[in-house]
Amino acid sequence: MMKKTPLEKVRNIGIMAHIDAGKTTTTERILYYTGKVHRMGEVHEGSAIMDWMVQEQERGITITSAATMCLWKDNRINIIDTPGHVDFTVEVERSLRVLDGAVAIFCAVGGVEPQSETVWRQADKYCVPRIAYINKMDRTGANFLEVVNMIKERLGANAIPIQLPIGSENNFKGLIDLVNMVAYFYLDDLGEKIEKREIPEELKEQADEYHHAIIEAIAEQDDNFMHKYLEGEEVSVDEIKNVLRKATLNAVINPVLCGSSFKNKGVQKLLDAILDYLPSPIDMPPVEGLHPKTREVEIRKPNEKEPFSALAFKIMADPYVGNLTYFRVYSGQLDAGSYVLNSTRDEKERIGRILLMHANHREDCTEVGAGDIVAAVGLKTTRTGDTICDINNPVLLESMVFPEPVISVAIEPKTKADQEKLDISLEKLAKEDPTFRVRTDEETGQTIIAGMGELHLEVIVDRLLREFSVEANVGKPQVAYRETITKTVLDIDGKYIRQTGGRGQFGHVVINVEPNEPGKGNEFVDKITGGSVPKEFISAVDKGIKEALESGVLAGYPVVDVKIILHDGSYHPVDSSEIAFKIAGSMAFKSAAEKAKPILLEPLMSVEVIVPEEYMGDVIGDLNGRRGRIERIEPRAGSQIIKAFVPLGEMFGYATALRSKTQGRATYSMQFEHYNEVPSNIAKEIVSKIKGE
Known part of the structure; x- marks a missing residue:
């Protein structure tokens, strides 16, 4: 200890x-x-x-x-x-x-x-x-x-x-x-x-x-120091350090x-x-959070007399002790074996052991306090970004926002017997990493994994083999395309009526659909007046539209940046139900999307290539061939840096191509920039490939 x-x-x-x-x-x-x-x-x-x-x-x-x-x-x-x-x-x-x-x-x-x-x-x-x-x-x-x-x-x-x-x-x-x-x-x-x-x-x-x-740069941070400096008085080393510290902290x-x-x-x-x-x-300033029930602002000062509050920032599967939850304590104290509240999920959790982490070994401790960064064993529901706090003094700290994955591959076990093992292992890995997603393709039944880049998914497949002994075959990387609309359409009907003896089904909605600002996401606005769609069915309409948004009309990709306004409809006092309105909402959106000039979007990557002068022509020609747009070229220490925007779909296998074009002397890095419209001729190819035409 x-x-x-x-x-x-x-x-x-x-x-x-x-x-x-x-x-x-x-x-x-x-x-x-x-x-x-x-x-x-x-x-x-x-x-x-x-x-x-x-x-x-x-x-x-x-x-x-x-x-x-x-x-x-x-x-x-x-x-x-x-x-x-x-x-x-x-x-x-x-x-x-x-x-x-x-x-x-x-x-x-x-x-x-x-x-x-x-x-x-x-x-x-x-x-x-x-x-x-x-x-x-x-x-x-x-x-x-x-x-x-x-x-x-x-x-x-x-x-x-x-x-x-x-x-x-x-x-x-x-x-x-x-x-x-x-x-x-x-x-x-x-x-x-x-x-x-x-x-x-x-x-x-x-x-x-x-x-x-140094003295000139920090003088503005402290009046006394500034005065001494301007008067030409000697300033001590301690004074310089104190003011320099203040300037760095600010x-x-x-x-x-x-x-x-x-x-x-x-x-x-x-x-x-x-x-x-x-x-x-x-x-550091005290951390601010909200009371989970009243939503009032709660302050937690960094001392041990305050109620306990902490933020979980990493979950890791450990072969010896199960799940390790790393967390940072912002206030109060915590004893091993005690109960805490996960205020993000409104669940009580018991802290088993508390471990002080050295990189690859650990030491048990019986209590931790404000300012500590430790790992705990025994937390079952806590995920990355969750707040854990004192049960009697709940607080909800600001969580973290993670980017959506941009690349996906189909994965299957080498032997059918390993399917269950693969599913469990992938679920464990997804718990650890919020940017890694696992889903099942409903049409093909394949398991699809998605992440932030080729290396990210390579490491995942590698870990499956080493940590979980699951050998897997991986398909070709697929780009996470999206769909959106470019035109506003008004008064689109969605009507679901079923009459088959006994109680029927009836749901009817009228919506307007318009493009939202890029990056703003999807928005559902309820503008029903006079009860033409009863209040209790509005959330069902929203749910139906959300489900329809998951699979667009062009090629079945998720639809983004669309605003849907529900403004009219009708209902039947006996036959109307949540399911009927959910289906009506979904039908209305699909019909609207077809009329709203849908387009395909692709992830555009910001690419930087550091390349020796003599290979510049080849590298630029190759980037242009990949539909790249050269942003700028700057010289640096005997090389050139090319900055370009290139669609992700054109970047697969780029590392190998670059190595062979430059005899291994160029390096590159890329990261997601934003979604961009796919040129219509290429969009047609993608759509017909998906529809199997």
Whole structure:
């Protein structure tokens, strides 16, 4: 059982970056220096502690956010290592929701990569205070100040260096601390022997300039400090640190550090900066929620005397203990074995064991309090994004919103005997990952799985084999097309009448259907006056229309961005029923959709290709051939970056094509942008293929 750390000495942080910026390596070094690990794990050896799923160790990328805690100078740091691959963006999103601060890692050569922009914007959305760490200063082509400028220009961040490197590439020897105005030289490979010296003469002028830049940048944050600075008085190191901390917590400044985690340089200073500049739970504003019954605003302050409240941010199936529910405690205390209320689902849950998570082992604890990030065993109904709280003081915290999947494949077990096992395994995986969906195709009876990209589904199929011993065959990836309408149609009738002796069925509705704004979703508006459709049947009409929306008239794809207005109808005092009105609603919508000029929509992806100059022509020609629209081309460090929008349906197998066109020298990333209309000639092909014509 670990001893309680005062709240002001706790840091809940995430480590976020683009794939290959050195995120997991940095976490490994942090665990090594804080005494958690006695031998450092290397990602390229496949032994990193944080990458504990087999697929991660093979691929050398982090897929699920592993949570771990460590101690540094009597402070407790809870770290969530997040994936940098775009297919796993949801992992980043849910981690950011429960963190107080973050370290954004950038590669000193590659700078701001596409995924760094995505993650940075996600952190902006939750106003997460951040410090930036420019890693890989030992690599050929490393350029610290150029990356600082990229962070300013591409991310719109107020990036202020608080360190400068001494040398770079093979000659990276140490760093200058611009707050204390001293230099640190690394004398061995393990980063254990560090010598504090005066700043080398040739770097003094540059160091002075950047030291003053820090003071100027933070002066506006504090009147006393501003006054002293303008009067030309000396400001102490502690004063600079305090005001710099304040500016970072208010998310107006992002301090920038440098190092080479692989070569063990700069990691201890990064740990110091996490304590100095990132928030503790008590620096954060109290969380706001609603009372589940009265819907009144409820406030929960980050202390242990408040009623218990927490947010579940991840569910994982564990081979030894069953389901693990990771949660962040915002207020109050919780004992193992006690009961809590899941206010999202209005169900009581019993907390079995409470576990403190190291990346791949765990330690039992009997109680947890505000600011803790832990996992519990025994929660049966709780899902990602649910609130768990004190039974007598219920509160509902803001949940998380997850994107809809954009790609699906049919999956079947290699042997029929495994069908049930496959269904159970897929259900378990869907519980863990809110962007992974499983459904059965009603016409073919096939099991369809859907996710955020090819890699996402590959990892799922891989996990089926390794964790659940289910071998599966996977069909060709299918695009998640949608349908919508382009024309308003008025006064469309839907009438369902059945008369077969005895009591009949009667339902009659009149609707208007119009296009909604793109991305706004479907809307049902009840404008019935004078009781032409009785109140008790309105929800049945809505239900019928919702079911009809699931399968469009063009090719059976879900219909989106449509507004349906129910404004008239009629009923029979004896024969009318919910089922009759449900069918009438469904008939009315189908008939309206056929007249409203339906069109097919396809997911449009934002694609970035980093390509050496000599292959530019081939790559652009290939993108154009895939119906791509080139947005812009920018030079970067001996390569060109092509930004384009390409329909997802044209991107299958792109990785292989790109490798062969550029001899493996180009890389690309893509993420979902929005839905776009399919050109009519291609839409015709898709529709006739589906209808088997």
